[in-house]
Amino acid sequence: MSQAENTKHLTPQAGLVKLTMLISGAVFALMMLIGVVMRASQGGLLDMEPDLFYQLLTTHGAGMVGTAGLSGAGIMWYFLGRHVNLSAKMYIGFLALFLIGVVFILVSTFVGHFGGMWTFLYPLPAMSAGAWEPWAAAAFMLGYVFIGVGFLLYYLAVGVAIIKKYGGLGRALGWHVVFGKADVTEAPPPTVIAAAAVTIFNTLGIVVGAAVLVASLVNLLVPGFVVDALLAKNMIFFFGHVFINASIYMAVIAVYELIPEYTGKKWKSSKAFILAWSAILLFVIAVYPHHLLQDMVMPAWMLVMGQIISYLSGVPLLAVTAFSMCVYLHGSKFKWDLASSLLVLAVAGWSIGAIPAIIDGMVVVNQVMHNTQWVPGHFHIYLLIGEVGMSFGFMAWLVKSKSQKQSGMGAMDKLLLTSFAAGGAGFTLMFLVSGALSVPRRWAVHMPEWFLQDRLATIFALLVVFSILTQVIRYATGLSRNTAK
Amino acid sequence: MQTQVLMITIVFMLIMAIVFARVVRSVKSEKPLERIETKRRGMIWSMLIVGVIVSLGSLRQWPHSIPTAGSTKSEIVQVNATGAQWYWEIDTTEIPLGKTVVFNVKTTDVNHGFGVIDANGTLLAQTQAMPGYTNKVKYVFDKPGKYRVICMELCGTGHHSMQDEFTVIANTEELGG
Ligand code: HEM
Ligand SMILES: [Cu+2]
Ligand SMILES: [Cu+2]
Numbered sequence: 001m002s003q004a005e006n007t008k009h010l011t012p013q014a015g016l017v018k019l020t021m022l023i024s025g026a027v028f029a030l031m032m033l034i035g036v037v038m039r040a041s042q043g044g045l046l047d048m049e050p051d052l053f054y055q056l057l058t059t060h061g062a063g064m065v066g067t068a069g070l071s072g073a074g075i076m077w078y079f080l081g082r083h084v085n086l087s088a089k090m091y092i093g094f095l096a097l098f099l100i101g102v103v104f105i106l107v108s109t110f111v112g113h114f115g116g117m118w119t120f121l122y123p124l125p126a127m128s129a130g131a132w133e134p135w136a137a138a139a140f141m142l143g144y145v146f147i148g149v150g151f152l153l154y155y156l157a158v159g160v161a162i163i164k165k166y167g168g169l170g171r172a173l174g175w176h177v178v179f180g181k182a183d184v185t186e187a188p189p190p191t192v193i194a195a196a197a198v199t200i201f202n203t204l205g206i207v208v209g210a211a212v213l214v215a216s217l218v219n220l221l222v223p224g225f226v227v228d229a230l231l232a233k234n235m236i237f238f239f240g241h242v243f244i245n246a247s248i249y250m251a252v253i254a255v256y257e258l259i260p261e262y263t264g265k266k267w268k269s270s271k272a273f274i275l276a277w278s279a280i281l282l283f284v285i286a287v288y289p290h291h292l293l294q295d296m297v298m299p300a301w302m303l304v305m306g307q308i309i310s311y312l313s314g315v316p317l318l319a320v321t322a323f324s325m326c327v328y329l330h331g332s333k334f335k336w337d338l339a340s341s342l343l344v345l346a347v348a349g350w351s352i353g354a355i356p357a358i359i360d361g362m363v364v365v366n367q368v369m370h371n372t373q374w375v376p377g378h379f380h381i382y383l384l385i386g387e388v389g390m391s392f393g394f395m396a397w398l399v400k401s402k403s404q405k406q407s408g409m410g411a412m413d414k415l416l417l418t419s420f421a422a423g424g425a426g427f428t429l430m431f432l433v434s435g436a437l438s439v440p441r442r443w444a445v446h447m448p449e450w451f452l453q454d455r456l457a458t459i460f461a462l463l464v465v466f467s468i469l470t471q472v473i474r475y476a477t478g479l480s481r482n483t484a485k
Numbered sequence: 486m487q488t489q490v491l492m493i494t495i496v497f498m499l500i501m502a503i504v505f506a507r508v509v510r511s512v513k514s515e516k517p518l519e520r521i522e523t524k525r526r527g528m529i530w531s532m533l534i535v536g537v538i539v540s541l542g543s544l545r546q547w548p549h550s551i552p553t554a555g556s557t558k559s560e561i562v563q564v565n566a567t568g569a570q571w572y573w574e575i576d577t578t579e580i581p582l583g584k585t586v587v588f589n590v591k592t593t594d595v596n597h598g599f600g601v602i603d604a605n606g607t608l609l610a611q612t613q614a615m616p617g618y619t620n621k622v623k624y625v626f627d628k629p630g631k632y633r634v635i636c637m638e639l640c641g642t643g644h645h646s647m648q649d650e651f652t653v654i655a656n657t658e659e660l661g662g
Contacts, residue, residue: 051642117639123616124595124641129570131642229596229616272525294598294611296549297618304544311536319529326508330518348505355497362539363548365490368608371598371637436491438608440600440637443645449606 011081013088018479020074020095021395024067025472028388031063032468036461042446043454051131053444054115061118062105062140065244066147068383070098071391072250073154076198078394079191079257080158084165090157097150104143112136117442119240120144122212122232126220134220141213141220148206148213155199155206162196172196173281174274187269190256197281198249204285205242208235230297237291245284248350248382251390252321255343258397259325262340263332267324276316283313293366303363310361314354322351335408339400341417342393349385349424353378356432371442374435377428384464385424392420392471399478416467423463430457487607551621552585562586566634568597568614571643573634575651580626582655587623590614597647598637604630611637626653 011017034056041048077091108114114136116125125137159169166172166188173196176182187193212235215227256267289306292298325347334340356378360369369375409417430453435441439450446454552561562584565576569592580586590599592614600611601624609632612622626632629652636647 050645054639054642054644115642121596121639124639127570127595127641129594129641129643230618233596233615272522294620295613295615295618296551296620296622297615300547300549303549307544308536308540311540315529315532319525319532323525323528326505326511327518327521329508330511331514331516332512334512336512344505344509348502351505352498352501355501356494359490359494362543364543365486367548367610368486369490370611371600372608432491432494436487438487438602438606440635440645442639444642445645447606 011078013081013086013091014078016088016091016095017074017078018398020070020077021391021398022472022476022479023099024071024074024391025395025468025475027063027067028071028391029465029468029472031060031067032461032465034060034063036458036465039454039461040458042443043451043458044446044448045455045458048444050444051113051115054117054131054442055109055113057442057444058115058117058140059106059109062109062144063102064383065118065240065247066098066102066105068247068251068387069147069151069243072247072387073151075254075391075394076158076191076195076250077154079253080161080195082257083189083192084161086161087157090153094150094154094157097146097153101143101146101148101150104139104146108136108140108143112139114140116140119236120213120216121236122216122227122229123219125216126223138217138220141217144213145210148210151206152203155203158195159199159203162192162199166192166196169196169200173278174269175278177269178271178274178278184269184271187274190267190269190273191253193269193274193277194249194253194256197277198246201242201281201284202246205239205246209239209243212236212239230295233292233295234288238288241288241291242284244379244383248387248390249280249284251387251394252347252350254390254394254397255321255325255347258339258343258394259328262334263328264334265328265332267328272320273324276320279312279316283309283316287313290361290366293361293363294370307361307363311358314358317354318351322347337396337400337408338413338417339393339397341409341413342389342396342420345417345421346386346389346393349389350382350387353381353386353428356381368438369435371440372435373431373439373441375441377431377435380431381424381428384428385421388468389420392468395471395475399475399482401478401481412470416470419463420467420471423460423465423467426460427457427464430454430460549622551587551623560584563589565589565591566599566614568592568594568599568636568640568647570594570641571636571647573599573636573647573649575634575649578651580632580651580653582626582629582653585623585625587621588612590620590622591618592616595640596638597640600635600637602633602635603628604632613638629653629655 038056040046041053113132115131162172172188172192174187174193177184177187212232218225260266287309289302290310293303359365360374434453564586566588567574590612597614598611599614601609603609610622610624612620631650631652634649636644
């Protein structure tokens with residue numbers, strides 16, 4: 001515990017990160033409310049125009065993915081600050097650009113009625129059949145450009161700081177230990193290894209995303225400028241896949257840094273850990289064709305690669321991150337609190353969510369599951385219970401008061417944890433069941449045969465919203481209490 | 486297929502959940518863990534071996550292979566389907582039972598998804614409809630009756646209403662030839 005006290009002051013930009021998490025928490029809660037409204041509307045409980053549904057779905061998708069990225073970035077900045085010197089100015093720049101981007105996106109969807117989804121699949125933004133004006137699509141994509149530039153700034157700051165201290169990204173990844181002669185004690189800490197890997201792959205993802213955004217923007221202005229639709233789709237899914245994965249791989253740093261405070265055992269950069277993160281770096285980049293398994297015009301080898309790497313991605317997750325966490329927890333006899341419970345739940349959720357994802361990554365299964373609600377089924381498991389779980393675990397830890405440290409879980413903590421876990425499990429299971437019943441995803445209007453799952457999911461989702469809203473309020477009051485002290 | 490997939494998934498997810506529940510209880514454990522790295526290696530190797538078997542088994546027959554010329558050519562029925570915001574244009578409304586049907590799927594505007602569902606609403610096959618490309622998907626219908634075509638890729642605000650149908654007919658004589 002004393003180690004925790006010592007390290008807390010090592011994070012000079014803690015205030016900025018706390019603000020980031022406050023914004024993230026509030027936006028998560030707001031987007032979840034939109035989610036409940038959509039699910040209720042699918043279940044016939046609300047009467048909503050399809051146009052509005054698609055605008056809300058676009059807002060929810062972009063808002064959630066962006067906020068996952070933001071909260072992950074906050075977590076990584078906080079803990080990386082324990083190991084390297086990070087520039088506060090760059091972080092403020094990142095945050096400002098991010099928020100400008102959010103304004104563009106909100107104007108695009110709510111004023112401009114843009115409903116082309118967070119994936120802005122070419123050429124839909126320019127061909128809405130009258131549902132939205134080109135300027136709305138342009139505003140949406142410009143919003144992405146702002147957010148993308150913000151993140152590039154962020155990774156530039158991270159990359160520079162890491163290289164300064166460790167003498168190169170390869171060394172920060174621990175390659176001198178596994179491929180060179182250096183001893184394993186010379187390996188960088190887990191946070192640095194993870195940050196180096198994410199910096200490389202997400203920079204790549206964002207650059208590719210920027211390229212296809214620019215092409216799509218030009219297409220909006222000059223409709224004669226045509227892009228190859230298959231190439232555009234490859235680029236969009238490369239960007240989308242890498243970006244959303246980066247959010248979890250940044251957030252998991254909270255597990256590496258905080259679980260040791262409970263178990264009293266430092267998370268080690270073993271050779272397995274280093275190799276796992278090099279594999280993650282490779283897999284995150286190469287796995288994206290699993291989004292294109294029903295594009296049979298794709299080269300077959302790419303689809304085969306997509307299937308195989310989907311499966312292999314489970315190895316570093318299960319055999320290294322989850323397995324090590326279990327080993328550290330074993331026999332460590334600490335007292336559970338909300339923060340540690342959420343972090344462990346999140347790793348469990350991530351691992352459990354990988355199962356339906358891997359199964360859907362098989363071409364034969366994908367043929368009947370692609371673009372059904374099976375897909376939101378699996379990604380909501382590892383985003384909602386995983387990424388959001390890690391973020392709220394980190395937030396609970398940030399505002400933990402001294403007295404709480406001794407008392408463990410209060411009745412309210414237990415209630416919040418249970419409603420989050422049970423609500424999340426029920427809500428995502430309903431998506432999986434609907435997917436298995438061939439309910440397509442992204443349909444504003446559902447058939448009455450599908451209402452049962454839709455309505456049950458709405459109830460489960462309300463449990464999640466209750467838990468998350470309460471946690472946000474407690475976090476906000478916790479922050480003001482701490483600053484008052 | 487879908488039911489088996491759901492069952493298998495739920496079983497694996499339950500096993501995983503139980504493992505984590507036991508780990509949570511192991512926090513209080515007095516017994517130290519033994520041979521941790523051996524166990525980790527065992528886990529990695531078993532995942533790799535299972536992976537090779539499942540990959541080979543599921544990819545040996547390439548799911549997207551489209552039968553072309555050859556002895557079976559006369560057996561293959563070609564159907565052209567073109568998507569547009571927000572309707573399908575399918576060049577036949579009747580499809581023979583028991584023959585290999587190849588759907589040639591195109592679009593005139595944005596991306597769509599060509600999905601075929603049976604009378605129970607079960608998705609049987611799908612492929613993407615992409616500007617500038619022809620995607621093909623094969624299927625052999627083994628039950629006569631009505632089938633519906635739906636859109637499986639978001640294509641604008643009329644996406645969910647983009648539906649059509651065709652009938653699978655037992656007796657090819659009825660098709661007039
Ligand atoms: C109470 C919590 C939540 C509810 C009720 C909810 C609800 C929904 C619904 C109804 C859909 C559309 C499903 C369909 O395609 O038919 C959806 C899609 C989606 N959700 Fe959530 N969601 C929640 C939490 C989250 C979280 C935490 C994230 C990410 C961090 C997230 C990310 C997404 C994404 C990326 C999509 C896909 C959007 C698209 O199709 O373009 N959701 N959600
Ligand atoms: Cu369509
Ligand atoms: Cu559609």
